[in-house]
Amino acid sequence: xxxxxxxxxxxxxxxxNEVKRLLESIFLQSFKNYEIILTDDSTNxxxxxxxxxxxxxxIRYIHNPKPLGHIFNWNRALSEAKGEYVKIMxxxxxxxxxxxLEKMAAxxxxxxxxxxAFCGTMQVPLDSPHNKxxxxxxxxxxxxxxxxxxxxxxxxxxEIGAPSATIYRSCDVMFDEKSNWASDMFLYFEIFxxxxxxxxxxxxxxxxxxxxxxxxxxxxxxDIRKFNDMQFLYEKYELWQSKNCRNYMLLQILKFKQxxxxxxxxxxxxxxxxxxGMQWFWKNTIQGYWNGALHKAGLRx
Numbered sequence: 001x002x003x004x005x006x007x008x009x010x011x012x013x014x015x016x017n018e019v020k021r022l023l024e025s026i027f028l029q030s031f032k033n034y035e036i037i038l039t040d041d042s043t044n045x046x047x048x049x050x051x052x053x054x055x056x057x058x059i060r061y062i063h064n065p066k067p068l069g070h071i072f073n074w075n076r077a078l079s080e081a082k083g084e085y086v087k088i089m090x091x092x093x094x095x096x097x098x099x100x101l102e103k104m105a106a107x108x109x110x111x112x113x114x115x116x117a118f119c120g121t122m123q124v125p126l127d128s129p130h131n132k133x134x135x136x137x138x139x140x141x142x143x144x145x146x147x148x149x150x151x152x153x154x155x156x157x158x159e160i161g162a163p164s165a166t167i168y169r170s171c172d173v174m175f176d177e178k179s180n181w182a183s184d185m186f187l188y189f190e191i192f193x194x195x196x197x198x199x200x201x202x203x204x205x206x207x208x209x210x211x212x213x214x215x216x217x218x219x220x221x222x223d224i225r226k227f228n229d230m231q232f233l234y235e236k237y238e239l240w241q242s243k244n245c246r247n248y249m250l251l252q253i254l255k256f257k258q259x260x261x262x263x264x265x266x267x268x269x270x271x272x273x274x275x276x277g278m279q280w281f282w283k284n285t286i287q288g289y290w291n292g293a294l295h296k297a298g299l300r301x
Contacts, residue, residue: 006087023054036060040061071175090164107200119205122206186236253268
């Protein structure tokens with residue numbers, strides 16, 4: 001069998017309508033040299049029945065005997081990929097236009113030294129009537145420059161976006177199954193560790209379905225699992241070697257109130273910890289109370 005150019009990997013779970021929308025957007029693509037791998041964690045047969053209705057010509061469908069769970073099911077799909085390029089699509093996302101996949105593949109075709117490419121996205125609220133409030137987002141030039149300067153700066157913030165916004169050359173990488181909130185960043189670090197060159201377009205080639213049941217929506221602002229992921233990422237990729245990453249890790253330690261012992265384990269000096277801690281205390285405690293008092297007194301809006 002000929003090797004497909006692109007493996008489109010789709011993990012799914014009890015969301016037949018979203019899967020149908022995604023598959024329909026794939027079948028509309030002008031680019032046809034792809035395979036579809038759909039790994040289904042569903043506890044019902046709705047997606048299986050959908051696949052029968054839509055035809056299995058290019059769909060390799062795997063219904064897991066028991067649900068594997070989010071990240072494990074993602075990796076199950078990736079493990080089946082045979083293509084030169086890997087294009088993961090979360091099942092609540094879809095291709096924005098008929099030429100989206102063609103343009104994404106071209107990003108890597110036109111830059112053979114790149115390991116990964118990513119695009120802008122349309123952020124589409126699925127819970128509002130007629131998807132009202134949809135907007136385009138993309139990484140800004142300053143972010144692209146920062147990432148080009150040192151791929152480890154990805155640790156400072158993920159503007160690449162969700163995995164659905166990416167396509168990469170097959171290189172046997174997986175999501176880290178010990179990760180939680182930052183699982184996408186672990187995947188990108190695995191790719192960049194091998195080769196940090198990337199391609200990018202601001203064009204919103206992928207539409208991201210925004211809803212309350214999204215995986216990342218499970219994590220509140222100060223969920224300790226966020227900090228645990230950041231610390232794990234920091235340690236796994238030895239990010240203490242980057243001054244920018246050390247400084248950012250220190251801010252996370254202060255934000256999540258993890259203390260000096262954690263800072264020391266992260267190879268942060270006591271001087272940096274004390275200085276930044278005082279600044280943090282002033283900004284987030286004393287100044288915060290003062291501004292609150294002025295607002296309550298009607299002296300500040």
